[in-house]
Amino acid sequence: MEIRRATTVAELMAAEHLYDGPPREEWAEAFLGAPGHLMLLAYAPDGTPAGFVSGIEMRHPDKGVELCLYELSVAEPHRRRGVGRALTTALAAEARERGCYGMWVGVDTDNEAALRTYGSAGAADEGVFAMRGWGFGTD
Secondary structure: OEEEEOOOHHHHHHOHHHOOOOOOHHHHHHHHHOOOEEEEEEEOOOOOEEEEEEEEEEEEOOOEEEEEEEEEEEOHHHOOOOHHHHHHHHHHHHHHHOOOOOEEOOOOOOOHHHHHHHHHOOOOOOOOOOOOOOOOOOO
16 A cells, blocks of 8 residues: 555545535645644555545644644545554554654544544543534535
C-alpha cells in the first residue's frame, strides 16, 4: 500500500467513493489551495484510492500549531488491514515534520473501529467531551 499526499484536483476527485457525499471540483481546488490543509491517500496495488486521511493545521497565539485529524476513510474491501493505522501514522509524521506540538481527533465514543484505529496509531484517550455545532448549509 502506497501513501502519498494529494496535490491535484484529479487525485481528490478520483477518491470520490471514499467521501460522505459527492465532491465538487471547486471545493477540491479550494482545499488544495488552503494553507495548512492536507490529504494523504492510500493506494491499493491496482492504483485505486483505498483510503484517505485529511488534516488541518490549527494555530493559536499561546499554543503554536497543532494538527486536527479532520477525517479518515477506508474503503470497505481494505478495512481491518492496517490502512487506517498507516494513514493516521503518516499524518502524525507529517504533523511532526511541520513542527506541530501535537495532533488530535474528535471521535464518537461508540465508534469502536475508529477508537481502535487511533489507539493502535498511538493516540491517547484524553477523556469525554461534548461537541456543539452550528449548521450553515453547504450550498
